[in-house]
Amino acid sequence: MEAALSKMKELAQKLNQASKAYYQEDREIMSNLEYDALYDQLAELEKETGTVLAGSPTISVGYESVDALPKETHERPMLSLDKTKDREVLREFIGPRKTLLSWKLDGLTIVLTYENGRLLKAVTRGNGTVGEVITNNARVFKNIPLQIPYQGRLVLRGEAIITYSDFQRINESIEDVDARYKNPRNLCSGSVRQLNNQVTASRNVRFYAFSLVSAPEVDFDNSHENQFQWLKGQGFDVVEYRVVTASTLDQAMDYFSTAITKNDFPSDGLVALYDDIAYGESLGRTAKFPRNAFAFKWADEIRETHLLKIQWSPSRTGLINPVAVFEPVELEGTTVSRASVHNVSIVKQLKLGIGDTIRVYKANMIIPQIAENLTCSDNLVIPDTCPACGGEAHVCKENDVEALYCMNPDCAAKKIRGFTLFASRDAMNIDGLSQSTLEKFIAMGFIHEFADIFQLDRHKDAIIEMEGFGEKSYENLILSLDKARNTTLSRVIYSLGIPGIGLANAKVICRHFKDDLSSVRQASMEEISAIDGIGPVLAGNIYSYFHDKENNQKLDRLMGVLILHAEAASQTQIFVGVTFVITGSVTHFANRNEMKALIESLGGKVTGSVTGKTTYLINNDTMSNSSKNKKAKELGIPIISEEEFLKLVHPEEA
Numbered sequence: 001m002e003a004a005l006s007k008m009k010e011l012a013q014k015l016n017q018a019s020k021a022y023y024q025e026d027r028e029i030m031s032n033l034e035y036d037a038l039y040d041q042l043a044e045l046e047k048e049t050g051t052v053l054a055g056s057p058t059i060s061v062g063y064e065s066v067d068a069l070p071k072e073t074h075e076r077p078m079l080s081l082d083k084t085k086d087r088e089v090l091r092e093f094i095g096p097r098k099t100l101l102s103w104k105l106d107g108l109t110i111v112l113t114y115e116n117g118r119l120l121k122a123v124t125r126g127n128g129t130v131g132e133v134i135t136n137n138a139r140v141f142k143n144i145p146l147q148i149p150y151q152g153r154l155v156l157r158g159e160a161i162i163t164y165s166d167f168q169r170i171n172e173s174i175e176d177v178d179a180r181y182k183n184p185r186n187l188c189s190g191s192v193r194q195l196n197n198q199v200t201a202s203r204n205v206r207f208y209a210f211s212l213v214s215a216p217e218v219d220f221d222n223s224h225e226n227q228f229q230w231l232k233g234q235g236f237d238v239v240e241y242r243v244v245t246a247s248t249l250d251q252a253m254d255y256f257s258t259a260i261t262k263n264d265f266p267s268d269g270l271v272a273l274y275d276d277i278a279y280g281e282s283l284g285r286t287a288k289f290p291r292n293a294f295a296f297k298w299a300d301e302i303r304e305t306h307l308l309k310i311q312w313s314p315s316r317t318g319l320i321n322p323v324a325v326f327e328p329v330e331l332e333g334t335t336v337s338r339a340s341v342h343n344v345s346i347v348k349q350l351k352l353g354i355g356d357t358i359r360v361y362k363a364n365m366i367i368p369q370i371a372e373n374l375t376c377s378d379n380l381v382i383p384d385t386c387p388a389c390g391g392e393a394h395v396c397k398e399n400d401v402e403a404l405y406c407m408n409p410d411c412a413a414k415k416i417r418g419f420t421l422f423a424s425r426d427a428m429n430i431d432g433l434s435q436s437t438l439e440k441f442i443a444m445g446f447i448h449e450f451a452d453i454f455q456l457d458r459h460k461d462a463i464i465e466m467e468g469f470g471e472k473s474y475e476n477l478i479l480s481l482d483k484a485r486n487t488t489l490s491r492v493i494y495s496l497g498i499p500g501i502g503l504a505n506a507k508v509i510c511r512h513f514k515d516d517l518s519s520v521r522q523a524s525m526e527e528i529s530a531i532d533g534i535g536p537v538l539a540g541n542i543y544s545y546f547h548d549k550e551n552n553q554k555l556d557r558l559m560g561v562l563i564l565h566a567e568a569a570s571q572t573q574i575f576v577g578v579t580f581v582i583t584g585s586v587t588h589f590a591n592r593n594e595m596k597a598l599i600e601s602l603g604g605k606v607t608g609s610v611t612g613k614t615t616y617l618i619n620n621d622t623m624s625n626s627s628k629n630k631k632a633k634e635l636g637i638p639i640i641s642e643e644e645f646l647k648l649v650h651p652e653e654a
């Protein structure tokens, strides 16, 4: 008994620590798999001993969140769900009753209240009793109706989620790798709980209703399904569900288990809810769970395999991420051979060694993870050099987490933005060489400087072997490189990434120096700053770039692999009579002035304020309520994004 009690204390402490990190700090110190296993172990011991210690996670729900958002107590506490991984336990729960089986969405639970047909407030689940008020943020969710036909008081619950594809896109755009989110649930929680709802708006948060708490004037004929249908009629997206009984459960499970592997939205199981509202309520609740619903978690398919190597993959901030490469196994219908190990601490916790027998699974049936290491040979050597640049690498500790960093400020991986600009459409225009592909090549040590990009054929065999690549993609890459290597001097100068020198400025410079690179390189400060449109600051940037020995050596090597052509006759004056107003920041140009220069070179005009004479307002934040946007909307003037503007300039590439 004493041993059991002390084990229970230890488990409760571990679980509470994990919950605190999970709910309060959007941090995961253990996987959900591990959390659930420890939780089950604790629940089992509590059952055996008949004792539940105060503060046990089996009787408390979640944690309070700590930050500046206002708090509010829920009208009805929000509970957890009792869960099982066993289909037969679920079947027993369902029995002969009509049951709604829906996705258990893995995001952040939100309660919405409407009055007089308008969204009155939105509150997060928080610790189940008290949540955070995020009304302004909910207003910018992708799919929430701000106005509904029903005029009474409506309270409903649902899950706010971010899709995997949005997660990937948004995460990649967060420059500081350490600030990136680990999974869509973290990102969603971070996005919904922003103090500034512009950030929320940019994150494509979607809301799916799963429970109608109250709408007193409506008769739902005692059916949750009727509630769902009614909510759809009010303009809500409702979580996808199937109507089942014990005897039709298998059919529905076949559907869900196939669909989940292709879903773009994160889901960590299924929820079964009795359709009969009154019956469900008559069952009451335990301290932690309602008795009318039950969650099913997928039993993760776990496979044994062998660790072949750890690939250390450097990134923009210098962080070098360990990725486990193992003998391929079939998991949830696909072949898997890699899993991120996240950081050095986890490498150590797992006691990894080459050749170890490891057990792998897909978290939420999607993301490959190592569940455990059966042989623990713990012989892995953490590298002391960076695979991208050969520079020194050190293990640094922050927040109790150890991670490997490249110490070389000139590391190619840290210059990914420069390489991405180099390959981009207005620069060298290398089709198919995306940032993520560049990241992979740099991590493999194929690219140290610009010239290396045009010599990727040296690494043919290794590239063909790379995951996601193959003979065909390799051939395509070589074709685009050969196309791109035939280029103009202005593109080359733009692609060097000299501060402040965008394509328009590069063109001005080339025109002045008659497309002669050696004149550009030898020009004095005076001569450069005398060029119309190039001020002293830009002139200084150009001058110092071309007077740096290393830059010149790299440029010589780059010119050795390029074939220069004369500039095509200047583009036709497509914008004669067209007046633009530009507002907000721009991303494809160094600044708004540069965009202006391009418009003017094509015959157009740029003015400062929106009037009846304006043809287009260019603003990347087309949803913003700035005075210019408002004015444009009033006057019916189209607001276009920078991308749309570029399509006007290069319609053939749209």
Ligand SMILES: NC(=O)c1ccc[n+]([C@@H]2O[C@H](COP(=O)([O-])OP(=O)(O)OC[C@H]3O[C@@H](n4cnc5c(N)ncnc54)[C@H](O)[C@@H]3O)[C@@H](O)[C@H]2O)c1
Residues within 6 Å of the ligand: 018, 019, 022, 028, 029, 030, 031, 032, 033, 035, 036, 062, 078, 079, 080, 081, 082, 102, 103, 104, 105, 106, 109, 125, 159, 210, 239, 271, 295
């Ligand atoms: N990794 C860690 O360190 C760690 C720590 C704590 C918790 N966790 C994870 O969190 C889980 C517990 O989370 P919980 O108690 O917040 O929630 P839960 O797993 O008990 O799920 C219940 C909640 O799911 C939501 N939900 C989503 N879709 C739904 C639908 N269609 N119908 C009804 N409800 C739906 C509702 O908000 C409901 O309250 C654990 O099992 C574990 O996996 C992990």
Ligand SMILES: [Zn+2]
Residues within 6 Å of the ligand: 314, 386, 387, 388, 389, 390, 391, 406, 407, 408, 411, 412, 413
């Ligand atoms: Zn490096």
